[in-house]
Amino acid sequence: MQSAAQSVSSAIRGALLTSDPRAKCFATRDVARRWRKGALAFAFDEAMPEEPARPERPELLPPNKMPKRGKFGSQRARIAMWHSLAHIEFVAIDLALDMAGRFGAEMGEEFVSDFLYVAADEAMHFALLSRKLESMGSHYGALPAHGGLWQAAHETRHDVAARLAIVPMVLEARGLDVTPATLERVKAAGDEHGAKILTRILDDEIRHVGFGTKYFLRIVADSGERPESVWKSLVRKHFRGLVKPPFNDSARLAAGLSRGFYEDIAV
Structure with a gap:
């Protein structure tokens, strides 16, 4: 007997509760792919978490406690800029997932499709920025990040x-x-x-x-x-x-x- 398809809310919740950045990217793109292929049910039997899971690093700080980047010409300032962009995209993954999972039941299947598409895009953006940091001798989590996003x-x-x-x-x-x-x-x-x-x-x-x-x-x-x-x-x-x-x-x-x-x- 064929088992019932996993609900889209369950799959989204699983991605939101994935803390490791690389694993979250994979989980997000997998949710989007399975939804696109019709392998997830349009059902909302699991609530979204109050907050997504976060990795131990970066340390999250209030905006007024964030260190100054310095002039763009220095390697340190360039790394800080790319790190900041990577963090914005990392949080954007969760924002798009939560949008689809929290409001999809009332907004409909097209809404879920669009925001899972956004989530997969944000995961790809984060992966590009993470690799960019690594090419500069750094990595996501090496610096503190904005805690209010x-x-x-x-x-x-x-x-x-x-x-x-x-x-x-x-x-x-x-x-x-x-x-x-x-x-x-x-x-x-x-x-x-x-x-x-x-x-x-x-x-x-x-x-x-x-x-x-x-x-x-x-x-x-x-x-x-x-x-x-x-x-x-x-x-x-x-x-x-x-x-x-x-x-x-x-x-x-x-x-x-x-x-x-x-x-x-x-x-």
Whole structure:
């Protein structure tokens, strides 16, 4: 007798509770692959953990306790930059997994597919950045890292509209703004390999922000309210940071984020 397929929530929970970075990447890509092949049931019989499992290193620090990187020209500063990017992508794996596993039951199969696709992308990004660090004589975990990146997920764990408003449409959209300048510094330093990694990440992140915007607009459409007004209200309520210029307007617009969302809320 053939056994019932594993639920997608069970598979996602298993990946979230995998602490080793390399193993988490493999687990995430395996969940995405099995879902794509129809080997996981659209069932939500297991709750998502309050927090994902974390490796012993890096040490997680509050933003105001993070050491300064120094000037980009030094090897130490370059390693610090790549390490910071790797940590952002590592946490992004968990953010995408949690999105699919926590809200998939109410949002549907297309939503699960899109955010497992995002999770697999983030795992690939992390793997590229991890190998980049190793090529520079370092590794992920060698330096302390920002400890507040999961906070936005925890704060919005009971509201999918708030989660979409904050994680893809603020945090990931910020990546669209800052990556081009980083890319130019990397190119100016003659690091073509690093430039290719950042170009790939930027292209993928436009699509990721686009997924978030797509589902946010669908949710708000049912309420009859203006999407920009709802978004601003949720950002003011749930986001503790600042929405800061300069903005990459063309990349944001490609992801469905017009200036009407963020222009008059920016600091």
